[in-house]
Every structure is written in C-alpha cells, then in structure tokens.
Amino acid sequence: MAAIKTLLIDDEPLALRGLSIRLQVHEDITIIGTCANGREAVKAIKEQKPDLVFLDIQMPGFDGFSVVRSLVGEIEIPLVIFVTAYDQYAVDAFEAHALDYLLKPVEEDRLAEAIERVRDALSQRAAVEQNARLLELLEKMDNPPSEALTAILEKPVEMPSARFDPHLRIKDRGRITIIDVADVSYIDAAGDYMCIHVGDKTHILRETMKTMEKRLDPKVFQRVHRSTIINLDKVKEVRPHANGECFLKLEGGTELKVSRSYKDVIGRFL
Structure with a gap:
C-alpha cells in the first residue's frame, strides 16, 4: 500500500491534533507536516509536494481559497479536502475543485469516505502516468513490431470504476x-x-x-x-x-x- 503524503493546514492547534488522531487509523496516510496559516501552507506545498492536503478555509489573512489560487500555474496542485466549521463555504469549495469537503467536528465515517475518494483519485492518476510511460518506452524502441504496437494501442481501455x-x-x-x-x-x-x-x-x-x-x-x-x-x-x-x-x-x-x-x-x- 503506497503512502499518501499528507499535509494538514489549520490555524487551530486543537483542530490539527484532532484530525491527526483520526487519520491514524488510515495506514496509508503519512502526515509529512502541519501549517498554522495560509502563507506557511503555500511554502510547504511547493517544497514538500504532498499528494493530499487537508485545508482549513477560514484562516486569518490568507484563507484556504487564497492558498489554492496562489498555486495555480506554479505547481501541480495536490488533492485538496477543505475542512471548515461553516457549511456556508460548501459551494465555493467545490467551485475551487476540491476533491471533498468536511465539516468540523470531522466525523470518522465521513472522513473515511473522503479518504476512499483520495485513494480512487490517486489510483486513476497512477494509471494515466503508467500508460504514458509505456507509450514513451515504445516510441524509444528502434524497431518495435508493428503488430505488437497495433495490438497495444488499439486495445480498448477498461477504465477503473474510480473514474x-x-x-x-x-x-x-x-x-x-x-x-x-x-x-x-x-x-x-x-x-x-x-x-x-x-x-x-x-x-x-x-x-x-x-x-x-x-x-x-x-x-x-x-x-x-x-x-x-x-x-x-x-x-x-x-x-x-x-x-x-x-x-x-x-x-x-x-x-x-x-x-x-x-x-x-x-x-x-x-
């Protein structure tokens, strides 16, 4: 089971601790760091390149939406799960292309559902990258058998249910x-x-x-x-x-x- 590098971002220490404890039951989640504000988050995301970010929306000065906007065009944005105490932000969260949205206090069942969506999304991304590497390898072959290439490239792709x-x-x-x-x-x-x-x-x-x-x-x-x-x-x-x-x-x-x-x-x- 591949580790999912995860960054937690929240200006409330108790919220960070509570989420960290709830994530311990998910063995593939590896917490690589925490941040207490949006500017720290941007720096950490760029440097550590996490697979997944739990991002509080309402933080003073530089909120969760600002974090996402500042990353656009800079790096490949990790999967984002917004976390907040206020459901008034739900629509904006999904318009910001969040993978999921959790309300505080985070319920264990709802968290488990969100983590499963993360696994599915990462699995789909890995499949796409693997196919790209295969095609790159075939292009580098001096004389790849045309029959083999045709069979590989024309074979219908069975898309995983995660799609x-x-x-x-x-x-x-x-x-x-x-x-x-x-x-x-x-x-x-x-x-x-x-x-x-x-x-x-x-x-x-x-x-x-x-x-x-x-x-x-x-x-x-x-x-x-x-x-x-x-x-x-x-x-x-x-x-x-x-x-x-x-x-x-x-x-x-x-x-x-x-x-x-x-x-x-x-x-x-x-």
Missing part, C-alpha cells in the same frame, strides 16, 4: 445535497439542466447530457432517449411496442420510452 462519480452533489441556495448515484432511477434533460430522479424526489443540476454521461458508469447507466439516461438496475419490466420502440418500467412504476435509435440497450435485458 465514475459515486455521488452527485446538488447545489441549491448555498447548500449541497449529496446523492448516492446507485439510488438514482433515471435522469432527463431540461435544456441545460438535468432532472435527477431519486425515489419520489427530483433534484435539479445544471449540466449537459454529454457531461453527465461521462460521469456515470455505462455498465449501470445507459441512454435510452436523446434526453434520458436510466439506471439499468432499476428496470423491472420491458414492454415492446409495435413501431419498434419499447417501454421500460422502473421501480416505483415510472415508465420510460426507449427510442429506436437506442434499441440496442434492450439487449442488456434479453
């Missing part, structure tokens, strides 16, 4: 609702907005259908119409129609039409 989002975060009036993707029944488009249907509730997310498709595991979520994505695990009945279209009945009784352009999806049920 796909396990949760959707819905921003609404300064608050964020976290939805487990597995609970989503279907998603339909309304202009530039996605309607996320979970049970008898509908959440609105500003996003395009194309972007949403990339976030979801295609083994579970499939497009069945120009403006509709369904969770295959929620389908309870398939009803063919005479004109070549088909209807799917989901948990809860909702029926959705599968257009002829997406009829190949039905093969997953037959």
